[in-house]
Amino acid sequence: xxxxxxxxxxxxxxxxxxxxxFQKQFGLQLRxxxxxxGEPFAIxxxxxxxxxxxxxxxxxxxxxxxxxxxxxxQLSTRYFDAMVEAGxxxxxxxxxxxxxxxxxxxxxxxxxxxxLPKPTVxxxxxxxxxxxxxxxxxxxxxxxxxxxxxxxxxxDKDPQWFEHSRGEWARVYxxxxxxxxxxxxxxxxxxxxxxxxxxxxEAKLHHLMERINEQEGYIWEAAQAIGKARPCPVSIAEQMxxxxxPQWHRGSDWAVAHAxxxxxxxxxxxxxxxxxxxxxxxxxxxxGAGVWHDPGFYQALEEKLGAVFVWSMYMPFAGPQYIRExxxxxxxxxxxxICSMNEVLHLPPWMNGxxxxxxxxxxxxxxxxxxPPDNRLSQSGTKLTAxxxxxxxxxxxxxxxxMVDAKRWDHDRMVGLVASFLADRGLA
Amino acid sequence: MIASIGPNLPHDVLVATGRFAGPLAVDTRRSTxxxxxxxxSKFAPWTKMVVEAWADxxxxxxxxxxFSRAEDSSQRxxxxxxxxQRRGLLRGPEAVIVDIAKIPRPSSEGRTTEAVRALCRRFDxxxxxxxxxxGQTNERRRAMPQAPxxxxxxxxxxxxxxxxxxxxxxxxxxxxxxxxxxxxxGNIGPLVTEGTGDPAAAVGAQLHQFSIGPRSxxxxxxxxxxxxxxxxxxxxxxxxIEEDEAQAWHLPAQxxxxxxxxxxxxxxxxxxxxLRDGAADEIASFLTGIAS
Numbered sequence: 001x002x003x004x005x006x007x008x009x010x011x012x013x014x015x016x017x018x019x020x021x022f023q024k025q026f027g028l029q030l031r032x033x034x035x036x037x038g039e040p041f042a043i044x045x046x047x048x049x050x051x052x053x054x055x056x057x058x059x060x061x062x063x064x065x066x067x068x069x070x071x072x073x074q075l076s077t078r079y080f081d082a083m084v085e086a087g088x089x090x091x092x093x094x095x096x097x098x099x100x101x102x103x104x105x106x107x108x109x110x111x112x113x114x115x116l117p118k119p120t121v122x123x124x125x126x127x128x129x130x131x132x133x134x135x136x137x138x139x140x141x142x143x144x145x146x147x148x149x150x151x152x153x154x155x156d157k158d159p160q161w162f163e164h165s166r167g168e169w170a171r172v173y174x175x176x177x178x179x180x181x182x183x184x185x186x187x188x189x190x191x192x193x194x195x196x197x198x199x200x201x202e203a204k205l206h207h208l209m210e211r212i213n214e215q216e217g218y219i220w221e222a223a224q225a226i227g228k229a230r231p232c233p234v235s236i237a238e239q240m241x242x243x244x245x246p247q248w249h250r251g252s253d254w255a256v257a258h259a260x261x262x263x264x265x266x267x268x269x270x271x272x273x274x275x276x277x278x279x280x281x282x283x284x285x286x287x288g289a290g291v292w293h294d295p296g297f298y299q300a301l302e303e304k305l306g307a308v309f310v311w312s313m314y315m316p317f318a319g320p321q322y323i324r325e326x327x328x329x330x331x332x333x334x335x336x337x338i339c340s341m342n343e344v345l346h347l348p349p350w351m352n353g354x355x356x357x358x359x360x361x362x363x364x365x366x367x368x369x370x371x372p373p374d375n376r377l378s379q380s381g382t383k384l385t386a387x388x389x390x391x392x393x394x395x396x397x398x399x400x401x402x403m404v405d406a407k408r409w410d411h412d413r414m415v416g417l418v419a420s421f422l423a424d425r426g427l428a
Numbered sequence: 429m430i431a432s433i434g435p436n437l438p439h440d441v442l443v444a445t446g447r448f449a450g451p452l453a454v455d456t457r458r459s460t461x462x463x464x465x466x467x468x469s470k471f472a473p474w475t476k477m478v479v480e481a482w483a484d485x486x487x488x489x490x491x492x493x494x495f496s497r498a499e500d501s502s503q504r505x506x507x508x509x510x511x512x513q514r515r516g517l518l519r520g521p522e523a524v525i526v527d528i529a530k531i532p533r534p535s536s537e538g539r540t541t542e543a544v545r546a547l548c549r550r551f552d553x554x555x556x557x558x559x560x561x562x563g564q565t566n567e568r569r570r571a572m573p574q575a576p577x578x579x580x581x582x583x584x585x586x587x588x589x590x591x592x593x594x595x596x597x598x599x600x601x602x603x604x605x606x607x608x609x610x611x612x613x614g615n616i617g618p619l620v621t622e623g624t625g626d627p628a629a630a631v632g633a634q635l636h637q638f639s640i641g642p643r644s645x646x647x648x649x650x651x652x653x654x655x656x657x658x659x660x661x662x663x664x665x666x667x668x669i670e671e672d673e674a675q676a677w678h679l680p681a682q683x684x685x686x687x688x689x690x691x692x693x694x695x696x697x698x699x700x701x702x703l704r705d706g707a708a709d710e711i712a713s714f715l716t717g718i719a720s
Contacts, residue, residue, distance in 0.1 A: 087680035089697045093673055126531070129500040129642040133677035136645075150536055153497045153527035153543075157510060176542070183535040347504070348511035376470035376673055380504060383466055384511055 012276065013269075015262045016238045019245040022254060027069075031113050033059050038117065040196040043099070043138070045124040045131070047341035048149065049185055051212070051334050054251060055205045056189075056198045061116065063124075065248055067098040068292040069112055076293065077407045079105050091374045093130045094402050095289065100138040118143050120195045123188065127151040127342040128377040147191060149184045152177045154343055159353030161344065162320035169324055169336035181335035206330040211251040213323050218259035219243055220319030222266040227362040231275025232283065232310040233266055237298045238276070239315040240290050247318070281306030282427055283363055284418075285394070287313070287355060287382065288370025293406040300415040305428045307418070311362050313345060313355075320344075320354070342377070351381040352388040359394050366427055368418055369398045373408075397421040429489065430551070431521075432613060433478065433505070434496025435641045436528050438544050438631045439616045442494065444553040444561035451613035452493060454478060456589045456702060466508060466517075472501035472671050473701040474589070474609060482509065482518050490521035494547070498528040498635075498643045500673065524550060528635055530643040541632025548628055558627040562620045569619050575659055578603040581715060582661040584652055585668040585675060587612040589701060593667065596708050600715035605659045615640060642674030649681040656689060663718050664693040665711055669701045692718045 034041040041059040043066070044050060053060045070076060076094075079101035084090050086104055099116075108114040119142060124135045126148055139146035156174050158164065165172050189200045226232060226239070234242075242262040246255035279302060286309050291297055301307040321341060324333040344350040359367065367389050372378045386396040399417055402408045422428035429449040430442060442448035460476035462483050467476055481487060495506035506525045512518040527543040529536035548558060581597045583606035588594075594604040607615070617638040621630045639646035656664060664686060668675055679697065686693040694714040699707050 087683055089668075089676045089679060091670065091698055092676055126643070129674035130677060132643065132645070133674060137677060148531050150529050150531055150539065152529065152539060153503065153506075153525045155525065157507075157514075159514075180529075180535060180539055184533075187533065187535065347507045349507075349514060352511070371468065373469065376468070376500060376504070376671075379468035379470050383468055384508065387465070 012274075013234060013238050013242070013262070013265050015258065015265050016241055018261070019241050019258060022258070023241075023245045023248075026249070030059055030061070034061070034119075035113055035117055040120040040198075042192075043116070043119045043122045043142075045096070045135075047125050047127065047338060048123045049181075049188075049334055049338045050248075050250065051205060051208055052185060052189060052192070052200065054249075055208055056192055056196070056200050058120070058192060058196060058198060061119070062248060063096060063099050064289075066102075066112075066116075067095065068290075070098050070102055071292045071406070073112060074293065074406065075102070075110060075112075078110065080407070082107075093128075093134075093375045093377075095372065095375055095378060096124075096131055097134050100134050100141070103138060103141045116142065121145050121147050121188075121191060123147045123149065125149045125151045125338075125342065127346075145191075147188055149188075150180060151342065152180055152339070154340060154347075157349050159349040160357075161350055162354045162357065165320045165336075166323050167325045169333065173336045173340050177339050178332050178335045181339045182331050185331060185335065202330060205334065206326060206328075208251040209324065209326050209330045209333060211256055213326075215246060215250060215256040215259040216318040216322040218256075218263040219246075219315060220323065222263040223316040223319060225263075225266055225270055226310065226315070227358075229270045230363075231273075231277065231280035232308055233269035233274055233276060235276035235299055235302075236286055236309045236312040236315075237295050240312060243315040243318060247314075250322075275308075276310075277302035277306065277308045279303060279306040280308045282308065282365045282422065283311075284309045285311040285355075285359055285362070285364045285367040286370075287367060287385065288372075288378065290314075291370070291401070291409065294409055294411050294414075297411060297414060300411070301418060301422075305419060305422060307366075307422060307428060309368075311358060311364060316358055317345070346377055346380040348381055348384045352385040355385050356388045356392050356394075359389055359392060364394055366395045366397070366422060366425065368421075369396060371398045371400050372402045373400050374402070395421070395425040395427065430492045430494060431487070431490050432494045432496070434499045434502030435612050435615065436498035436530075436617075436635055436638055436643075437494060437496045437526055437613075438547060438635055439614075440562045440565045440620055440627075440631050441544060441547050441551070441553055441558060443565055444548075444557045445551040447491065447551070449490070451610055452478060452487075454589065454609060455481060466512060467505075470671055470673070471504070473669070475501050475505045478505070479509070479512075479518075482512075482520050485520065487520045492522045492524050492551075495523060495525045496528055497525055497543075498530060498641050500642065501671075528643070530636065530641075530645060532645050537633060537636040540636045541629045544628045544632045544635070555627055558631070559622070562622055562627055562630065565616055566619050566622065569616055575605045576603050579662045580605050580659050581663040581665060582606070582656055582659055583665045583667060584655065585666045585696075586672050586699075586701070588667070588703075592703055592708075593665075593711065596711050597665070597715060600712055601719055602663060602715055605655075605661065612640075647681075648675065648678040649685040652682050653685050653689060656691060661691060663715060664689075664691055665714070666693065666695045667699060667707065667711075668697045670698045671701070 082105035249255040431452040463476035463479035497503040529539040581602035597604040
């Protein structure tokens, strides 16, 4: 008998509850700062240099976090319907536009925080054709300013980038691409100093980068341990918050301490032989953003089939994409972290090179890939990655669904799809 | 020979090579079975036809195919083609990307100019040859034909695969002002400044400012109105396909602009690129209704 609630995930780690409690408290504090006290703040994409804002003590609302927040409150359908009523096509890209949808719906009674006030700036890297339009319109609707950043072409294609990115980041990410992002970051800093009166200090950035390296080092150690451990000590439903909540606060005392605590708890569980499931028979990989509206999905087949999702990108990504030897060049090191953050997750050869290597490292038996029908960027790279995985002997199921649009998601059907796939491939 | 894929490319440089075969022709009748194993559904439909042609060896006579970063399907396809070649699943010409940066900021203009210089180096184009090509291409720019006189229907939105929409419009007694995919990719843009002493920078500046394409920062509703005025449109069809991710965001503003203009208009979204969805009848019915 399954003990899993269809909308909630089972949590076993003490630090998961602590991370969630911290984030809840942070949400209240953020709301107080930006809504009640009218402090300058920014709305930013996940793949932008948050470190700049942290150094300047400017609060940020990350679009993906805000989307997940709206989605978790089961409001996505309401706001996407409002977009259609406003004349936008029904198939518009969902992942990056839920915040815009919430603003355009202009319904303070239902909107989280009563809706967002006017930010100082909105920042996004132009990794697809739609994001500049979404953020331009969002900034217009909020009466603010949009600061776009280029996602330049990347010609130096090293499928093994993840083995070299920590120290050889200048070569891996191309000096000219790094230089462009540094130029853009300096323009952004000038804008922020001008608008807020707060000053940027490169020495503070250097210190923050060191602290981030320490934090991501703990996460990386935990990811390495999880890859080797049998059974998997922590399901991805707990890996995600313990990686991503500190990630939103990266380099802060809390984030570094929490990452350490998480690593210690993971190691402790491994030492005790504790598994996320008492019945691990199959180790599954999840490729795609988290399904925020149905976190219970990931644990739905643990009891029945012993199928445990042991891998999602968030946690193992911390090592290769965040840790940087600073080399007395913190701006350049930071640029190398940011300038390909999306590309390595969505473009060949970086995506397939890394994920296939990760599947091998973690002893993955099968992979489930999220294929959002209305989002080219989120779909991108998945078919070539699936071919790479299949070639490496890892069966792949691709499911058409959206990570934030609950309307397209049926828990029972999706769980059934995974179960049938595992049976069809002779795994369960 | 060299072919190109995507909008907003430095045609002056390509002309200066003396080996430019023009934008790659897309065969819409081609089966896309193999390409569909590699490319996801949201790619522009032409991408699969191009990859299938590549896999069939139809591009083997080319030395290089130049991709634009100014449009998502073309820039993403560049990485796919490189990967498929790396895995030995495709052979054929070298894939080259031109890193067109469109943000209205000096660093982006500088990036675009550097991309033009890199392309010149790649194809051994010197300043003199480029300056000469700018002169030749500017002659073409000055000689761009105007739409014939008559009742004009502007077709805006996604570039059609060929002249199939033109034929429908003309069958209803209108003169068509529309861009096919080949027109979009072959659009050489406004005049490039001549005699600057730095022709690559002149081309870079023109590409950076050219206001056409999904990465442009120009106001699309204003652009639509401007085109309607420029061609003296008496009817407008805005036609967008399912895979379009950029222009769709401006649909509400463009609808408002169309309504305020008072010019009869038909807005079609999420349509099939090959018009297998009854769009031809809808366009004909709309235009016939105006004519009567």
